[in-house]
Amino acid sequence: MIVAAIQQSFKGSKQSTVTKTVELIKQAKTNGAELIILQELHSQEYFCKSEDTKYFDYAKSFDEDVEFWSKVAKDNNIVLVTSLFEYRAPGLYHNTAVVFDRGEVAGKYRKMHIPDDPGFYEKFYFTPGDIGFEPIDTSVGKLGILICWDQWYPEAARIMTLKGAEILIYPTAIGWFDSDSQDEKNRQLDSWITIQRSHAIANGLPLISCNRVGFENDNSGAIDGIRFWGNSFICGAQGEILAQADSKSETIIYANIDKNRTKEVRDIWPFLRDRRIDSYDEILKRYCL
Secondary structure (H helix, E strand, O other): OEEEEEEOOOOOOHHHHHHHHHHHHHHHHHOOOOEEEOOOOOOOOOHHHOOOHHHHHHHHHHHHHHHHHHHHHHHHOOEEEOOEEEEEEOOEEEEEEEEEEOOEEEEEEEOOOOOOEOOEOHHHOOOOOOOOOOOEEEOOEEEEEOOHHHHHOHHHHHHHHHOOOOEEEEEEOOEEOOOOOHHHHHHHHHHHHHHHHHHHHHHOOOEEEEEOEEEEEOOOOOOOEEEEEOOOEEEOOOOOEEEEOOOOOOEEEEEEOOOHHHHHHHHHOOOOOOOOHHHOHHHHOOOOO
């Protein structure tokens, strides 16, 4: 199965950005992709750089957006992973991945881990997910969808695996501050890639991580802005890099995923067999001292 991840920059408006995204989806489909992944909150700028209630208006178009991306998936005969701002009720919003299987809504995942850091004030906007870690069944397999900050938590990837996920997928929006030193930037990027590859290895699953790229100003002045570092990648069940983008380019990366590889890897690295589930009670505690 050919999979694709679209690494894209914000084009200054929703309309321009979505138009470009659709163009790139068509290109990926022409190149044989059956499963296409879009980055976190791909239709708009990353608006969580500051706290402002005006951005809640973005979620008003959720139902309209679902209808639009459903049609895109149907027209291109693909499985499409989107990332949308979901309005649920006044004062109740989610960061939600909606998966479309050739036009039908196959399922959705609401982001569970919500960060609250300078430039990433997501707790102001998003209610933690209440669907749990449930793989989404599609015509190309069971997809373990997680979103950005979720990628730092091995528990999330493990639970998706234990419930039968066949691929781990992370739509993401992460970047640097220009004021950071080059050494610090290198450490952050290396950590981000390493933690996700470790999820692939520990669970014997292929993994797709799709990140934004490009500099986005913070119009509030709270920070200068964020330079999203791209580096979207696809790796195999032993963490081997199958495809990777750079830190600057708007691009599509592709890989040919062989799901039989999971069995081959797990037969020689039987991590699930050797888990000591009788000794893991402490994992449910915040801290043990």
